[in-house]
Amino acid sequence: MRVGISKENYIERMKEAANWAMDICMFLIAADRKDPRTNILLQAVNRVVNKSNPAMNKIIEEIKIIGAEADKEENIIKKNMCNEIAETLNSYKQMAYSSLLFGDGDEEAISLERTVNVLQIQNLVFPDAETAPENYTFQEIVGYACLLAITGYIMLFIMSDRKELSIFEMDEATVLRATAAGKNISNKIIRMARALQSPGIFISQSIDDIGDSKVLNNIGYKFAFRTSDDEEIEKTLRAYGIEPTEENKEILSSLENGMCLFQDLEGRTGVVAIDAVFEEYINAFKTGAEDKEENEEVS
Incomplete structure (x- = not known):
């Protein structure tokens, strides 16, 4: 259990984590709820949740254990499904950035x-x-x-x-x-x-x-910045509840840098300018390739 977390909160978090682990594994093996492999995954995830330091790698190990149990029971179909699931998940483990998904539970969370x-x-x-x-x-x-x-x-x-x-x-x-x-x-x-x-x-x-x-x-505040795409302009204006007349479209398409069409929770709409306060903020968040060297200096 993580330090500073109550037992009740820890249990709830583990339940949520188990649900997401199921979704991720089902997505990786391309399974839906009707797929019989889902039952094997669910069994493995439930076992891992009750272990110390539950982790995605332990799900794969548990699937192998379930496969071995099926072999002893001479359930060849279940054994083969376990082997297939474990091999598929292990294959994804070898890919770049897979460490973001698979861990042993000892990593800093x-x-x-x-x-x-x-x-x-x-x-x-x-x-x-x-x-x-x-x-x-x-x-x-x-x-x-x-x-x-x-x-x-x-x-x-x-x-x-x-x-x-x-x-x-x-x-x-x-x-x-x-x-x-x-x-x-x-x-x-x-x-x-x-x-x-x-x-x-x-x-x-x-x-x-x-x-x-x-x-x-359900979105209380909207900020729409300049765009030259006529279709996008019309969609944006309609989302704001504004008639997409040529005059209104011109407002959105001619906005200057740092300006946007703003709408608040009450539906009040107008053009506003965003004040970054400090020049360093502007430089730090530039994304153009020509700004890379400048960004490094700021950081």
Whole structure:
């Protein structure tokens, strides 16, 4: 048990962690709830949860044990399924960045008690929204599985202490909504975050990445920066409840750097300028290749 966590909270966190471990493993082996391999995974996860320092690597080991038990019982079908699951998960363990998913339980875990946690996914490869899950590359499968793990952390984070204000930010929100499962997760986070006093900041290139009208209605403050895409401008204005007239479209397309179309919780809308306060902030968050050297100097 982690220091500083009550027994009750630890048990609840382990239950949540078990659910996310199941989702990740099912995604990696391409199984659904009707797949008989799911029962084997569930059995292995439940065993590992009750061990000291539960971890993803221990799930693989437990699957091998279940396979050995099936062999003794002469249950060849179950034994073969266990071998298949273990081999598949072991194969993903050998890929780049798989250490973000698989551990032995001895690694330093991300703490929910820290004031700030930053999870970077810069070099992970994610599938496009148009790509069907069955067409994902191996790198995309690992990338999306890592995203599921990160999302699980966000869920634990916003539910950890309802008495304290907890804020999370998700850049490139389109990645999470690349699949139907991801959309459901994103929608759940948005709905729960507001109710649990854990406001979220979603950053994306398109209004479509945030969700449908039901999801947008749960977003209290909207910031839309300049874009030249006429279709995107119309979608944004409609999301704001503004008629997409040529005059209104011109406002959004002609915004200067650092300015945006803002809408508050009451529906009041207007153009505002974002004051970064310090020049160092502006330099630190520049993302162009020509700014790399300058960013390093600032950091």
